[in-house]
Amino acid sequence: MTAHGTRAGEDSDDLDVEEALALVNERPDRSARGHTPDRSADDHHSGGDTGRPDHGGPHRPHPSHRPAATWAEARAAAERAPRHRAGSRTGHLTPVAVPLAATLGLTLAAPLDALTDLPSFDTSAMDGWAVSGPGPWEVREEGVLAGHAGHAPLTDGEAVRIATGARIPPDTTAVLRSEHGRTDGKGRLHITAADRAPHTVTPGQDIRPRGQECRSGDQLLPVGTLVTPPVLGMAAAAGYDTLTAVPRPRAAVFVLGDELLGEGLPHDGLIRDALGPLLPPWLRALGAEVTEVRRVSDDEQALYRAITACDAEVIVTTGGTAAGPVDHVHPTLRRIGADLLVDGVTVRPGHPMLLARTKDDQYLVGLPGNPLAAVSGLLTLAEPLLRTLAARPAPEPYTLPLRDAVQGHPYDTRLIPVVLRGDRALPLLYNGPAMLRGVAAADALAVVPPGGSGPGEETELLDLPWASGGIGVCFT
Numbered sequence: 001m002t003a004h005g006t007r008a009g010e011d012s013d014d015l016d017v018e019e020a021l022a023l024v025n026e027r028p029d030r031s032a033r034g035h036t037p038d039r040s041a042d043d044h045h046s047g048g049d050t051g052r053p054d055h056g057g058p059h060r061p062h063p064s065h066r067p068a069a070t071w072a073e074a075r076a077a078a079e080r081a082p083r084h085r086a087g088s089r090t091g092h093l094t095p096v097a098v099p100l101a102a103t104l105g106l107t108l109a110a111p112l113d114a115l116t117d118l119p120s121f122d123t124s125a126m127d128g129w130a131v132s133g134p135g136p137w138e139v140r141e142e143g144v145l146a147g148h149a150g151h152a153p154l155t156d157g158e159a160v161r162i163a164t165g166a167r168i169p170p171d172t173t174a175v176l177r178s179e180h181g182r183t184d185g186k187g188r189l190h191i192t193a194a195d196r197a198p199h200t201v202t203p204g205q206d207i208r209p210r211g212q213e214c215r216s217g218d219q220l221l222p223v224g225t226l227v228t229p230p231v232l233g234m235a236a237a238a239g240y241d242t243l244t245a246v247p248r249p250r251a252a253v254f255v256l257g258d259e260l261l262g263e264g265l266p267h268d269g270l271i272r273d274a275l276g277p278l279l280p281p282w283l284r285a286l287g288a289e290v291t292e293v294r295r296v297s298d299d300e301q302a303l304y305r306a307i308t309a310c311d312a313e314v315i316v317t318t319g320g321t322a323a324g325p326v327d328h329v330h331p332t333l334r335r336i337g338a339d340l341l342v343d344g345v346t347v348r349p350g351h352p353m354l355l356a357r358t359k360d361d362q363y364l365v366g367l368p369g370n371p372l373a374a375v376s377g378l379l380t381l382a383e384p385l386l387r388t389l390a391a392r393p394a395p396e397p398y399t400l401p402l403r404d405a406v407q408g409h410p411y412d413t414r415l416i417p418v419v420l421r422g423d424r425a426l427p428l429l430y431n432g433p434a435m436l437r438g439v440a441a442a443d444a445l446a447v448v449p450p451g452g453s454g455p456g457e458e459t460e461l462l463d464l465p466w467a468s469g470g471i472g473v474c475f476t
């Protein structure tokens with residue numbers, strides 16, 4: 001753990017803010033469309049790495065491809081892509097029976113109907129005595145504990161010690177809390193005095209009647225509910241051992257690039273693979289089950305074999321989306337006869353991202369190799385695609401004012417890492433396509449429209465799954 005990590009544990013709030021602010025632009029521009037440096041290294045409103053101005057129109061990743069989709073069109077296309085499957089109106093995977101413990105984060109495909117009354121018997125709500133009729137009462141020798149079978153009915157004037165959650169004996173009038181009664185030397189139970197008047201016993205007091213929460217057959221939760229920890233608890237209480245749910249779409253990750261190292265320091269033109277570690281937990285947070293993470297060499301045949309041998313519903317590739325000498329994704333998709341649904345998106349970073357249907361029930365999300373561009377593709381294409389396949393609810397769109405201006409691209413949407421502080425979003429520096437430093441400190445990505453956002457301007461935000469505390473966060 002770093003020194004910061006240690007201190008964060010001791011003095012979390014202050015340090016959080018302080019550290020995040022170190023990445024925030026501290027010199028907000030005064031103009032509406034700012035010109036603050038964003039340390040993105042690659043100029044987003046010029047011609048990418050070339051630095052040449054690019055005012056000729058939206059970027060086209062390859063002249064022979066269909067025009068790039070807008071960011072909103074790309075997300076909509078990814079969301080509806082699975083609905084084209086034969087016989088699938090909703091586009092989600094076929095529901096299955098899943099053992100309760102494995103359902104966290106899945107979506108219910110059948111309503112959660114109570115299999116029992118809840119409570120399933122009249123239950124004591126307090127520790128004390130079950131009493132019958134008016135007091136004082138003779139107290140039975142043997143008490144009633146939770147989890148024990150039925151006891152003999154009480155007779156008028158009789159009481160029995162009872163624990164919270166224990167079954168109420170027949171003919172009980174009420175439960176008297178232990179702090180409201182006392183037994184005398186002869187073992188008789190009396191009501192004690194409250195401040196001014198004695199405590200009272202009203203019929204039914206501190207008894208949870210059978211069926212108070214639900215009757216057997218009542219619908220507790222509808223189809224489409226996301227299984228959260230309380231849903232797990234509710235289902236268990238209602239008698240379930242398995243739930244009918246939409247399974248996680250299986251996702252295989254193919255990391256392309258001969259320049260990538262799996263460990264150690266970068267050397268001799270080789271760099272560390274950042275996406276192999278980043279993608280699996282993030283995909284899982286988006287609802288996928290990652291079945292495979294494999295490095296594939298920059299070789300068209302290797303990529304062809306990897307894709308055609310894969311039976312996952314979603315293939316995620318990284319790198320190789322552009323038109324360089326070893327960028328094999330497009331040629332391989334052509335060779336397979338894949339249907340390119342999205343081929344380039346007018347978003348920065350990440351514009352060469354793509355979505356293809358490789359088989360009737362298989363999709364390929366081609367993420368650019370630059371790490372933040374890959375994150376952009378993950379949120380633009382993989383998130384809506386997985387959401388439909390897994391029948392997850394769409395996140396509620398929301399906006400916050402940006403504290404600082406963010407310079408826009410003339411034609412493309414920009415996704416900018418931000419931290420959320422109070423009711424404002426603070427744009428972070430280090431947001432270049434090859435950088436993860438900004439997003440690693442971020443709570444959300446701001447969706448900055450073409451032309452940019454001025455200071456205080458309401459801007460759409462995409463929460464990062466862990467920052468919003470989403471149930472999809474399953475780091476295990």
Ligand SMILES: Nc1nc2c(c(=O)[nH]1)N[C@H]1C(S)=C(S)[C@@H](COP(=O)(O)OP(=O)(O)OC[C@H]3O[C@@H](n4cnc5c(N)ncnc54)[C@H](O)[C@@H]3O)O[C@H]1N2
Nearest residue numbers: 257272273274275276319320321322327367368369370373
């Ligand atoms: N002539 C053009 N060149 C490029 C264009 C363009 O429009 N015309 N677009 C640029 C943009 S924008 C991006 S983004 C990248 C996309 O490139 P690819 O998807 O083909 O990815 P690679 O070339 O394989 O890699 C790009 C970059 O990212 C590094 N990388 C790749 N994988 C990883 C990984 N797993 N972990 C860390 N870093 C990774 C790789 O070493 C490269 O530096 O193309 C531009 N070029």
Ligand code: MOO
Nearest residue numbers: 349350351373433
């Ligand atoms: O650098 Mo590219 O736009 O990042 O995807």
